[in-house]
Amino acid sequence: MNRINDMKRMLLFAAMVSLLFSAQAQLTKSSANQSKEKAQCSRQVAQAKCRPVGVEEFAKLITQKDIVLMDVRTPKEYAEGHLKGAVNVTWGDEFEKQEKGVKIGAKKTVAVYCRRGRRSHAAAEMLLKMGYDVVELDGGIMAWERAGKPVVK
Numbered sequence: 001m002n003r004i005n006d007m008k009r010m011l012l013f014a015a016m017v018s019l020l021f022s023a024q025a026q027l028t029k030s031s032a033n034q035s036k037e038k039a040q041c042s043r044q045v046a047q048a049k050c051r052p053v054g055v056e057e058f059a060k061l062i063t064q065k066d067i068v069l070m071d072v073r074t075p076k077e078y079a080e081g082h083l084k085g086a087v088n089v090t091w092g093d094e095f096e097k098q099e100k101g102v103k104i105g106a107k108k109t110v111a112v113y114c115r116r117g118r119r120s121h122a123a124a125e126m127l128l129k130m131g132y133d134v135v136e137l138d139g140g141i142m143a144w145e146r147a148g149k150p151v152v153k
Contacts, residue, residue, distance in 0.1 A: 050128050052117075052138040055147040061135055062111050068104045070112045072123040073141075077115065081151035083144065091119040095126060104132065113137035113144070 053061065062069050062083065071082045072091040082088070089098045091114065104110060110132045114120040117140045124134040137144065145151060 050124050050134040050136065052121075052136040054138050055143050055149060058111065058113075058135065058137045058144075059149060061109075066105075066108055067135075068102065068108050068110050070102070070110050070123070071141075072112055072114045072119050079153075081141070081145075081153045083113065083141070084150065084152045086113075089123075091123045095123065096130075099127070099130070109133040109135060111135045111137070114140050116140040116142055 061067055062085070069083060069086040071078050071086040071088050072095075073082075073088070074090055075088060078086075078088040087102050089095065089102060110124075110127050112120045112124050112127065112134060113136070114123070117136065117138060120136050120140060124136050127134045139146075141151070
């Protein structure tokens with residue numbers, strides 16, 4: 001009886017060790033994939049010239065003459081308050097068509113924002129594909145207002 005219990009314990013121990021090695025291998029593989037994805041993303045950002053910036057840096061950048069300030073929220077949100085000088089190009093199905101109406105110069109940088117950053121990030125990706133340099137306001141207009149920066153209504 002004692003011998004059977006010892007064998008059961010050994011089998012259980014072997015199974016646990018096997019599971020631990022398997023889990024460690026999966027974690028190592030996952031970590032390697034994440035590192036590879038981060039490196040690829042960093043290369044794309046460097047090539048694409050898109051970067052999220054905080055409120056203070058964004059405020060400085062939008063005063064430059066070679067910047068086009070773009071609010072990608074809805075017209076209703078834009079009317080409730082926007083950054084001075086921003087053009088409203090609503091993110092969505094008609095984005096590319098609306099963007100063409102703004103006539104952004106080829107050497108211009110687009111400074112883009114939305115409410116919190118989700119739409120502006122998607123718009124930034126589209127603008128990058130169109131060949132623009134893009135700067136995103138990290139945290140959107142909500143971060144801008146929390147920092148006490150002015151909006152136009």
